[in-house]
Amino acid sequence: MTLQEVIAVCKQLLLQSKVRKGLAVAPEITQPLQTARTSGLPSLTTLSDKITLDTKTANPFLRISNDQRRLRSYTYEESQILMKTDWFERASEKYDGWLCIRGVQGFSSGQHYWEVDIRGIRDWRIGVMRESAPKRGFAKLNTSSGYWTLRLQLGNLVALTEPATKLNISLPSRVGVCLDMQAGEVTFYAIDKKMRREIYRFKADFSNSEKVYPVFGTVDTKKEMVII
Template identity: 35%
Template sequence: MLMICVFYAEDVSLNPVTAYPFLILSDDRKQLKRGEKLQFFRNSAQRFDVWSCITAKEGYDTGRHYWEVSVGDNKDWKVGVVRDSAQRKGLFDMSPRNGYYVLWWSTNHLQALTSPPLTKVKMNGRLRYLGVYLDCDQGHVTFYNAKTGSEIYSFTSEGAFGERMFPLFGTSDKEVPLMLPGAPAHTYE
């Protein structure tokens, strides 16, 4: 029997309180890219200070959720999910052991940020539009090619996550922004 799954993308927006200080956000909080000068001055326990990342404003502690992000021709990006209690300050491994379930594109390679060593993810062609499916109750995070619907990679936790999980985005690209759906062409501050 053929099973067809349909995901309806949720509307997520970027949370500037968590942003690495050199990230530039669009006014509508739907796009981000790396800048060359400090953008955010007020420190926060939620703010990334080493990794060039930001979380969404929306967090989820139960149920199933799906969102998409356009990575386009961005040369260095991270997309995934992070536990609310996960470390954000300092240098650390972004891995499930530390509360991070993340894919990383850099130097033309896609990798899952698993405990060292990283896991190389094989793909056909260049990924430009990514879907993220989070099942809080089952402890699953699955990544899809949002254009083809094909599964790219999946993380599995031992049971429910048991806490609030936040969509995570990151980039070191100063030219090509990451964009959340519905983001119009936008100028940056």
């Protein structure tokens, strides 16, 4: 038996031990980035979509780059300057509570993938949402309201199910999102050194004709969230 086979057997025995003890075990994919596969899909990088941010939906306290691929929250000083001008326009398509923004691209079929660099960001929200999901005020942005997202808050990474599911993993520097409309799945990956590790997988019903959009959020004023 080769060393690689011994390691594989040990991992399998450890996994079985955790399952018998009732411990939550996150699925893991450790193939090289260019060859990683899930649910029978080809290499995820071949599915990559160019996602841009829809400024019409942005919370006014978010600063969006000119290329619509980067965002951060305004600092207190920047916000004070803005509030002296006629900058705030309340609109049904705009987030006016949570510091979030929707993507421009909406999907009603197919398989889609994008990555987000969140290196050093202390608070973020990444995932997808139904077109009709609430944006006004501080409604719950979880599976009960049409959101499938991960959230990092106060050092805790959670999947926003109902109730939330705490994820006991090391914090990634880059997150990949795979939306599979046919399979009804939203899968999140931690990307690190050309390796892809599955963080969490949501099951969802996308059988109606409603579009699904990427969604992003952060309260960090120093580091930008960057869509790769």
